[in-house]
Amino acid sequence: MILLRFKGIVIVIICIIIAALVISINPLKINNWERGNKDTILGMVLGLDLIGGTHLVYEIKSKTGENPSVDDAEGVKKIIEKRVNEFGVSEANVQLIGTPPDKILIQIPSQSQDKITFSFSDKDPDISLITDKIKKMGIEDFQIEKVENEFVLTFDTSLDQKKIEEIKDFLMNSLEVIVKINFSPKRIELASGETKLEFPNKLDIDAVLEDENIEYLSFTSKEFGAFEFTVNNYGYDKDSMNEKITYALSKLDYNFVNLQADGALNTFVASGGIQSAKRLIGSTAQLEFRIRECGDAKPEDLDENVWELVKCFDPQYYNEVATGLESKNLTDASPGTNAEIGTPVVNITFDDEGSDTFYEVTDRISRTGDLLAIYLDNEELITPGADKAISGGRAYIYGRDINATRAREIAIQLRSGALPATLTLIQERNVDAVLGSESLTKSLFAGTIGFVLVLLFMMAYYKVPGVVSSLTLIIYVVFVLAIFKIIPVTLTLSGAAALILSIGFAVDANILIAERIKEELLSGRNLLNSISIGFNRAWPSIRDGNVSTIITAIVLFWFGSRFSTSVMQGFALTLGLGVLISMLTSFYVNRILIVIVSRFNIVSNTNLYIPVVKKNKNFGD
Amino acid sequence: MNINFKRLYVLYISGFLMLIAIILLIFPGLPLGIDFTSGSTISYRWVDKNPTQEDIIFALKQAGFENSIVQSMGEKEFFIRTSEMGNTGKEKIDKILLERIQEKPITLDTNTVGSSVAENTIRNSIIAVFVASLFVMLYIIYAFRNIERSYLYAIAAIITLIHDVFLVMGIFIILSLIIGSQVNSIFIVGILTVIGYSVNDTIVIFDRIRENQIINRSREFFDTVNKSVKESITRSLGTSITTSTVILSMLLFGGQSLRDFLIVLLLGVIIGTYSSIFVASNLLILWRYGPKK
Numbered sequence: 001m002i003l004l005r006f007k008g009i010v011i012v013i014i015c016i017i018i019a020a021l022v023i024s025i026n027p028l029k030i031n032n033w034e035r036g037n038k039d040t041i042l043g044m045v046l047g048l049d050l051i052g053g054t055h056l057v058y059e060i061k062s063k064t065g066e067n068p069s070v071d072d073a074e075g076v077k078k079i080i081e082k083r084v085n086e087f088g089v090s091e092a093n094v095q096l097i098g099t100p101p102d103k104i105l106i107q108i109p110s111q112s113q114d115k116i117t118f119s120f121s122d123k124d125p126d127i128s129l130i131t132d133k134i135k136k137m138g139i140e141d142f143q144i145e146k147v148e149n150e151f152v153l154t155f156d157t158s159l160d161q162k163k164i165e166e167i168k169d170f171l172m173n174s175l176e177v178i179v180k181i182n183f184s185p186k187r188i189e190l191a192s193g194e195t196k197l198e199f200p201n202k203l204d205i206d207a208v209l210e211d212e213n214i215e216y217l218s219f220t221s222k223e224f225g226a227f228e229f230t231v232n233n234y235g236y237d238k239d240s241m242n243e244k245i246t247y248a249l250s251k252l253d254y255n256f257v258n259l260q261a262d263g264a265l266n267t268f269v270a271s272g273g274i275q276s277a278k279r280l281i282g283s284t285a286q287l288e289f290r291i292r293e294c295g296d297a298k299p300e301d302l303d304e305n306v307w308e309l310v311k312c313f314d315p316q317y318y319n320e321v322a323t324g325l326e327s328k329n330l331t332d333a334s335p336g337t338n339a340e341i342g343t344p345v346v347n348i349t350f351d352d353e354g355s356d357t358f359y360e361v362t363d364r365i366s367r368t369g370d371l372l373a374i375y376l377d378n379e380e381l382i383t384p385g386a387d388k389a390i391s392g393g394r395a396y397i398y399g400r401d402i403n404a405t406r407a408r409e410i411a412i413q414l415r416s417g418a419l420p421a422t423l424t425l426i427q428e429r430n431v432d433a434v435l436g437s438e439s440l441t442k443s444l445f446a447g448t449i450g451f452v453l454v455l456l457f458m459m460a461y462y463k464v465p466g467v468v469s470s471l472t473l474i475i476y477v478v479f480v481l482a483i484f485k486i487i488p489v490t491l492t493l494s495g496a497a498a499l500i501l502s503i504g505f506a507v508d509a510n511i512l513i514a515e516r517i518k519e520e521l522l523s524g525r526n527l528l529n530s531i532s533i534g535f536n537r538a539w540p541s542i543r544d545g546n547v548s549t550i551i552t553a554i555v556l557f558w559f560g561s562r563f564s565t566s567v568m569q570g571f572a573l574t575l576g577l578g579v580l581i582s583m584l585t586s587f588y589v590n591r592i593l594i595v596i597v598s599r600f601n602i603v604s605n606t607n608l609y610i611p612v613v614k615k616n617k618n619f620g621d
Numbered sequence: 622m623n624i625n626f627k628r629l630y631v632l633y634i635s636g637f638l639m640l641i642a643i644i645l646l647i648f649p650g651l652p653l654g655i656d657f658t659s660g661s662t663i664s665y666r667w668v669d670k671n672p673t674q675e676d677i678i679f680a681l682k683q684a685g686f687e688n689s690i691v692q693s694m695g696e697k698e699f700f701i702r703t704s705e706m707g708n709t710g711k712e713k714i715d716k717i718l719l720e721r722i723q724e725k726p727i728t729l730d731t732n733t734v735g736s737s738v739a740e741n742t743i744r745n746s747i748i749a750v751f752v753a754s755l756f757v758m759l760y761i762i763y764a765f766r767n768i769e770r771s772y773l774y775a776i777a778a779i780i781t782l783i784h785d786v787f788l789v790m791g792i793f794i795i796l797s798l799i800i801g802s803q804v805n806s807i808f809i810v811g812i813l814t815v816i817g818y819s820v821n822d823t824i825v826i827f828d829r830i831r832e833n834q835i836i837n838r839s840r841e842f843f844d845t846v847n848k849s850v851k852e853s854i855t856r857s858l859g860t861s862i863t864t865s866t867v868i869l870s871m872l873l874f875g876g877q878s879l880r881d882f883l884i885v886l887l888l889g890v891i892i893g894t895y896s897s898i899f900v901a902s903n904l905l906i907l908w909r910y911g912p913k914k
Contacts, residue, residue, distance in 0.1 A: 439876025450867030559749035
């Protein structure tokens with residue numbers, strides 16, 4: 001029995017230490033997993049009403065560039081509400097502006113820090129070069145670190161779109177890239193009967209590069225047809241230098257066997273709350289499938305190898321036709337990782353009509369050797385081929401810029417449906433909390449005072465069980481905050497209400513227990529028995545009350561998510577979790593503590609367990 | 622002490638109060654705030670003076686726009702959402718702001734905006750609460766399966782819950798006429814909190830009745846209920862006093878922006894405690910003995 005209690009107290013203490021660490025360390029970081037925010041109280045995620053946020057105004061234009069119809073504007077509002085909600089931005093404020101509406105106002109609570117993740121294809125450039133450049137752009141507070149083969153830039157303040165473009169532009173265009181090429185020699189039969197190997201010389205290459213307006217910074221000629229030259233603007237870009245160089249070199253009489261570039265920007269993803277939110281909101285999310293008919297007429301002067309490279313990828317040779325397969329043909333989209341290709345993907349499921357079309361399209365390209373070109377908002381994602389017709393209506397999409405975060409965003413966008421109109425960001429500002437930060441600080445202070453009063457009342461009235469209960473209540477609050485931070489639960493006013501209610505429940509459970517112990521003592525039992533029976537008798541009441549509330553919370557949460565009523569959802573989530581934790585702590589932790597405390601002689605006097613001392617034989621000793 | 626001796630009176634009073642609440646809900650009805658209606662937005666900027674949020678809220682109040690939302694957008698700039706104000710309203714606000722802050726604000730833009738909460742939110746909430754109540758009833762029937770006619774306990778708990786919600790809404794409407802409280806999306810949360818509190822409070826007393834019935838099956842049901850209510854009254858009061866302490870201290874010393882919400886919570890706790898002691902158990906007795914006893 002004592003051993004059991006001992007084990008119990010050890011577990012409780014370990015839990016308390018972990019919980020205390022979780023709420024005190026900001027930001028909390030384990031590998032890629034990160035929680036907590038430096039700027040808020042205890043690092044909790046706070047909603048728009050409790051903390052300020054970003055105020056975005058978008059102009060709505062119909063696809064043809066005119067003012068949107070009222071239906072389209074309403075449609076935009078619905079889809080955006082769905083997107084920000086699914087993204088986990090609890091209780092964003094979305095309102096249409098104007099009569100008839102032609103703008104939309106979106107306020108989203110402050111988010112985690114902005115991040116830019118990028119990687120290079122071969123060799124990484126000097127890190128200090130990048131740091132210097134960003135400092136020159138007037139951004140001071142940021143950290144740069146290398147995680148596996150990716151660079152991660154973390155900014156303390158939110159970046160606007162212009163700054164992001166500037167950084168991307170710098171990484172893409174201003175860092176020097178060394179391009180290496182190897183040519184296969186031409187065999188020339190000499191009169192003497194010997195074979196001589198001939199390689200192109202610097203002048204030859206110079207000439208073709210100049211023809212295509214490719215400027216290089218330096219040029220080295222190595223032995224046996226190997227050359228190295230440095231250029232800017234390599235990779236990443238759509239009409240990248242890669243294609244230009246390939247095309248230029250194909251004009252030479254020599255076949256090249258190898259073309260590689262060091263340090264070309266390979267991936268670039270801006271993430272973090274506001275960036276993600278803006279991407280989520282701003283894009284129409286029009287997914288399109290086109291058949292790309294590869295070129296079939298090879299120009300005379302083009303090398304066969306080069307032709308194979310460009311016939312399906314150079315816009316001047318291929319032709320694209322629409323398939324009629326679009327976002328509206330999707331029934332589901334979810335982020336995932338594909339085992340075969342090992343990268344994050346978005347899994348999509350077509351409806352019946354879409355499945356049929358997809359089958360026909362894949363059937364066709366599997367026979368012609370053409371490609372399927374997949375576009376999201378007119379940006380090319382991937383251009384896969386097909387070995388055979390695909391039935392069942394399932395597919396996945398991926399692309400160079402799609403990492404796990406982006407895959408999730410795209411899935412949310414596709415699920416919420418394509419916007420019926422286009423949005424242009426016209427205003428981006430920071431705003432203060434809806435409830436006013438001053439007013440909130442005051443309320444928080446008042447709430448704390450109230451809580452302390454409750455503890456004092458418990459201790460004064462219920463004596464020893466009251467003291468233990470107060471301790472339990474404090475432990476409960478620590479547990480709840482730690483769990484809310486780990487999940488993370490966005491704390492809004494409705495969440496705070498649920499929290500107050502769950503504290504009320506915790507108090508209630510403690511009072512129930514204390515009252516029961518009192519009754520058992522008054523009926524003449526000894527202390528340990530009274531405690532044990534008191535707890536057992538209090539349990540059904542605690543259980544029934546709490547379980548009913550948890551049932552209510554589950555139903556409200558379900559309805560909240562179905563009708564995207566985030567007020568209800570936030571309340572239900574906080575209440576359900578809060579009450580569950582309250583039930584467990586006020587029963588088990590409380591019990592362990594009080595049994596241990598009651599073993600000390602100084603507090604073994606039963607009067608210390610009875611609120612209002614009645615005149616009984618123990619009185620006065 | 623027999624706290625149930627006037628039970629019919631208590632039930633009559635509660636029924637009467639509920640009737641009044643229902644009438645108030647029909648007319649004048651819940652005062653819908655700007656979350657549910659379309660309204661106007663203004664962005665103001667000052668060049669020299671640096672007004673506080675309180676200054677702006679004060680000016681809006683004076684101009685008759687009591688339930689406005691004011692957010693500061695960095696230094697000296699404010700974004701305001703009010704009910705529909707029209708030109709005269711705007712002029713009035715401008716004038717009062719000039720008097721109070723001693724500098725004419727620059728109006729960056731004004732717009733009309735649609736509601737921020739979908740119209741069907743209230744309807745959806747009612748459906749959600751209805752479904753939740755059904756599940757809670759099923760749970761009570763299950764938890765009380767050892768005693769006869771456990772469904773009566775479930776029905777009594779739900780009637781008590783409805784009683785609490787109507788009374789809170791009724792009093793809120795009266796308050797809105799006096800101090801201008803309004804229903805915003807947070808009001809829904811307040812009502813949900815009241816529901817949670819009410820169900821818990823009722824169930825704790827019913828639990829006691831269940832326990833006493835099992836301990837002594839031969840005791841008259843009337844006496845069992847009486848004994849149970851008496852035994853749990855300290856707990857009921859203890860819990861409601863502690864919960865109200867927190868709410869009251871926030872109401873008295875906290876910021877103004879939470880006032881209406883805290884009022885709903887406080888009403889909920891008081892009415893919830895009253896009803897669990899007087900309404901819920903008396904309903905059980907009424908159903909067992911009929912109105913005569």
